[in-house]
Amino acid sequence: MAGHSHWAGIKHKKGLADKKRGKLFGKLSRAIIVAAQSGGGDPEANLGLRYAIERARKSSMPKDNIERAIQKGCGDAGAATFTEIVYEGYGVAGVAVLCVALTDNRNRTAGEVRKIFEVAGGNLGSTGCVSWMFDRKGLFTVDKTSVEEETLFELALESGADDVEDEGEVFQVTSSVESFQGILEALQEAEIETEVSEITHVPQNTVDLDASNGKKVLNLLEALEDQDDVQSVTANFNIPDEILAEVAG
Structure with missing residues (x-):
């Protein structure tokens, strides 16, 4: 699992997301469009869209951009079809x-x-x-200075996490895809900030x-x-x- 947490951490330290924010917003918009095209524009009924919107918000994408992407996915005849x-x-x-x-x-x-x-x-x-060589998992990383390990451990496992590990500067929480949203909501309710919160491929x-x-x-x-x-x-x-x-x- 360290490969993913290393790469996520390195991107954060090097400021790659900030340097390429315009390109990042374009990619996030595309993900929202595809999610809305496949499952509709209501994030409460479309988990894929809810996840895409959450990623966009976490990257400080403006609300207007998010709403435009949803509208494109829901009915804009000129929207491209992505695979x-x-x-x-x-x-x-x-x-x-x-x-x-x-x-x-x-x-x-x-x-x-x-x-x-x-x-x-x-x-x-x-x-x-x-x-x-990979398993599809929910993955969260939390800065070790922002939460007590025992607090995070109890909250994560009670919310359905598979494991909580010490990965140097961060705690890493892994879960099934099905448990991802419940854990995300529990962390948000407890006001525990995550550096990474995504569904990804985790190396075995x-x-x-x-x-x-x-x-x-x-x-x-x-x-x-x-x-x-x-x-x-x-x-x-x-x-x-x-x-x-x-x-x-």
């Missing part, structure tokens, strides 16, 4: 990478994603080549990386995140704390 595709491949040192995209042009996106893998010394694989095992390979993997993940159609990226790597600062610098 979700999961790309699977390998980075250096055999690190498995999953990349989820929403695209209106499969050929364009596949070509761009393949090129990113190749430039980073990896390769795009076939469907199923690495997905078996991780590959330990040295500084050289760690930098290469992070460059691959950052390039994938920067591709316009990509919604999320995860990989099964671990970078020891003693070299993380050097790698993420």
Whole structure:
């Protein structure tokens, strides 16, 4: 699991979300449009839409932008039709990478994603080549300075979490997809702020990386995140704390 928490933490520290906020809002809008198209515009009745809106709010996306995206998904005849595709491949040192995209042009996106893998010394694989190494889970991270471990542990488990782990600077909570919303609401009610709250692919095992390979993997993940159609990226790597600062610098 450390691979995901490392990547999420590194993105936060490097300020990537702030640097690319315009692109981020575009991706969040696309996710809201797709959710509204598939399940309607009422977030109370459409869990996918509720989750997409929550992600947008957490990223400080303006309310007007959110509402426009919902309207587009609910009836704008000019709204593009997007398809979700999961790309699977390998980075250096055999690190498995999953990349989820929403695209209106499969050929364009596949070509761009393949090129990113190749430039980073990896390769795009076939469907199923690495997905078996991951479980789809709810994932939350909470800054250790903001809550007592016992308080978080009790609240999370009572709300349906599978586990609470100490991951250095944060506590990491994992859950089934079905329990995700209940845990999110319980954390919000208790006014416990999360750094990450998402449904994602969590690696079953991780590959330990040295500084050289760690930098290469992070460059691959950052390039994938920067591709316009990509919604999320995860990989099964671990970078020891003693070299993380050097790698993420």
